[in-house]
Amino acid sequence: MSSSSSSGLTFKLHPLVIVNISDHYTRVKSQMNPPVSSTATTSSSSTTTNNSNGSGDGGVTAVSAAAPPPRVYGCVIGVQRGRIVEIFNSFELLYDPVTHSLDRAFLEKKQELYKKVFPHFYILGWYSTGSDAEEFDMHIHKALMDINESPVYVLLNPLINPAQKDLPVTIYESELHVIDGIPQLIFVRSSYTIETVEAERISVDHVAHLKPSDGGSAATQLAAHLTSIHSAIKMLNSRIRVLHHYLVAMQKGEIPCENSLLRQVSSLLRRLPAIESEKFQDDFLMEYNDTLLITYLAMFTNCSSTMNELVDKFNTAYDRHSRRGGRTAFI
Amino acid sequence: MDIEQKQAELIDHFVKKASALKGTILDPVIIEATSHPSLFAFSEILAVPSVVELGGTENSGYLDVLRLFAHGTWTDYKNNAGCLPELIPDQVLKLKQLTVLTLAETNKVLPYDQLMQELDVTNVRELEDFLINECMYAGIVRGKLDQLRRCFEVQFAAGRDLRPGQLGNMLQTLSNWLATSENLLVSIQEKIKWADTMSELDKKHRKDVEDRVEDVKKSLSLKLHTVSRPTLTSEGTRRSTLSLVE
Numbered sequence: 001m002s003s004s005s006s007s008g009l010t011f012k013l014h015p016l017v018i019v020n021i022s023d024h025y026t027r028v029k030s031q032m033n034p035p036v037s038s039t040a041t042t043s044s045s046s047t048t049t050n051n052s053n054g055s056g057d058g059g060v061t062a063v064s065a066a067a068p069p070p071r072v073y074g075c076v077i078g079v080q081r082g083r084i085v086e087i088f089n090s091f092e093l094l095y096d097p098v099t100h101s102l103d104r105a106f107l108e109k110k111q112e113l114y115k116k117v118f119p120h121f122y123i124l125g126w127y128s129t130g131s132d133a134e135e136f137d138m139h140i141h142k143a144l145m146d147i148n149e150s151p152v153y154v155l156l157n158p159l160i161n162p163a164q165k166d167l168p169v170t171i172y173e174s175e176l177h178v179i180d181g182i183p184q185l186i187f188v189r190s191s192y193t194i195e196t197v198e199a200e201r202i203s204v205d206h207v208a209h210l211k212p213s214d215g216g217s218a219a220t221q222l223a224a225h226l227t228s229i230h231s232a233i234k235m236l237n238s239r240i241r242v243l244h245h246y247l248v249a250m251q252k253g254e255i256p257c258e259n260s261l262l263r264q265v266s267s268l269l270r271r272l273p274a275i276e277s278e279k280f281q282d283d284f285l286m287e288y289n290d291t292l293l294i295t296y297l298a299m300f301t302n303c304s305s306t307m308n309e310l311v312d313k314f315n316t317a318y319d320r321h322s323r324r325g326g327r328t329a330f331i
Numbered sequence: 332m333d334i335e336q337k338q339a340e341l342i343d344h345f346v347k348k349a350s351a352l353k354g355t356i357l358d359p360v361i362i363e364a365t366s367h368p369s370l371f372a373f374s375e376i377l378a379v380p381s382v383v384e385l386g387g388t389e390n391s392g393y394l395d396v397l398r399l400f401a402h403g404t405w406t407d408y409k410n411n412a413g414c415l416p417e418l419i420p421d422q423v424l425k426l427k428q429l430t431v432l433t434l435a436e437t438n439k440v441l442p443y444d445q446l447m448q449e450l451d452v453t454n455v456r457e458l459e460d461f462l463i464n465e466c467m468y469a470g471i472v473r474g475k476l477d478q479l480r481r482c483f484e485v486q487f488a489a490g491r492d493l494r495p496g497q498l499g500n501m502l503q504t505l506s507n508w509l510a511t512s513e514n515l516l517v518s519i520q521e522k523i524k525w526a527d528t529m530s531e532l533d534k535k536h537r538k539d540v541e542d543r544v545e546d547v548k549k550s551l552s553l554k555l556h557t558v559s560r561p562t563l564t565s566e567g568t569r570r571s572t573l574s575l576v577e
Contacts, residue, residue, distance in 0.1 A: 219526045219527065219530030219533070222526045223523050226519055226522055226523045229519060230519045233512055233516055240508055240512065241509060244509060247498065247502050247505065248502060259372065259374045260338070260342075260375075262490070263491065265490070266436075266501060269501055270435065270488055271486070271487060272504065272508060277440065
């Protein structure tokens, strides 16, 4: 059903969309699991939220615990400027499994609401989860074609494949191909790039670094911290090396002397050595000593409380014998 | 680095002017260049062929002035005042600014006394005014003034034109910096390995202790039904000591 596209549009995807889709899918999936084991009453609570087919179905068809992962559906919005299609945001849509179509009234209401907040965003297409594009998707695609002449289909593969290096997100476009003499719309895969706004970059970075704190122990945190410092210094190192090569070449005469650059480099080098002033040594040693003292104090307190407990236990233990004329108390 | 951008246009402008003219007409151009408030880089102008030609003629005084502005300080001017043409106040100011830059090259902390001597300024107030107004607001120098210890800590100073020998020094500094950062990388990696090893050891130790506790518990619970009080106490003490050892 899919080959490689040739429409010439460049797609830019924001991480927010990917996070939204995976969040939607995770919510639906986790709401589906408890209702499978318990009664169907929980399904009513889940249908009140913006969820698509999975939860409603999952509650009713309770027993099949190994139910196929639910497909979630939603709409993507963004801006299209000329040949560049930039997908900024997304929202969920209700899917009616009976008619295999999306709830139209809901879509329009949501679209109006979003228009008020983001006047520049248009509906660019829709999204779903799964491993590959399917036949029914074409119906939804055609239904959306009256809002946008060429909607975009973003597919997220929720199965985590540790061997895979890139994101499990594919963007499909529809193209009119002649197959067996009949012009048909088929999905063709398009390439995309990830585009981030500063706020998105910070939050993605934050989430990516969240993992080590689960490990918990001080050693893993230390190792993580040191690793980040290591990579930062490595980058600095490579850049200084580039400068070094450049200056060596300039000295040998292979490159004409560029004075403005030399001036900048000399002003940069004048900032070194950065850590040798006496005041720095004093402050640094003072802070180092303070930290060591506090650690020592904490260790002391710990040891003395442990010792106290030990003594109490000995007392309790040997006390029983003292009445029998045996050993005296430890202290 | 923004100073370089600000200067780039001025440098182009003066280079164009200088290459278009020749001989004594260059003198006013040189004077204009050296007194311009935002121009601190003169090596491009020095490289213009018509300026270099000036060196041979009787008017070499102006070329010397240009060279002085490129590499020299106010003290140099005072020592050679006889052979150089008179400087207008703007040029004097500029030369003093360049002197501050040169001083910042060698030391990061400049005592007020040295500054006052180099710049021919008698009181601290004037010196601070000069540093604040002429140097920091012009953006060529960034730093902190410490009045109690009477010194000026330089954090950033713009670059002056390079003398031919200085390139070698810069290369040396760069290679030292590279070597230090590489050593640092190696020692950080060692520390990471150490942290991992220590946590492994710690986990192993914990596991060993817990295993021993389990063994003792099992062996003693067998004796529990046969012997009464002494067992309880020895088990109690053994258990308590073991948990404390953890």
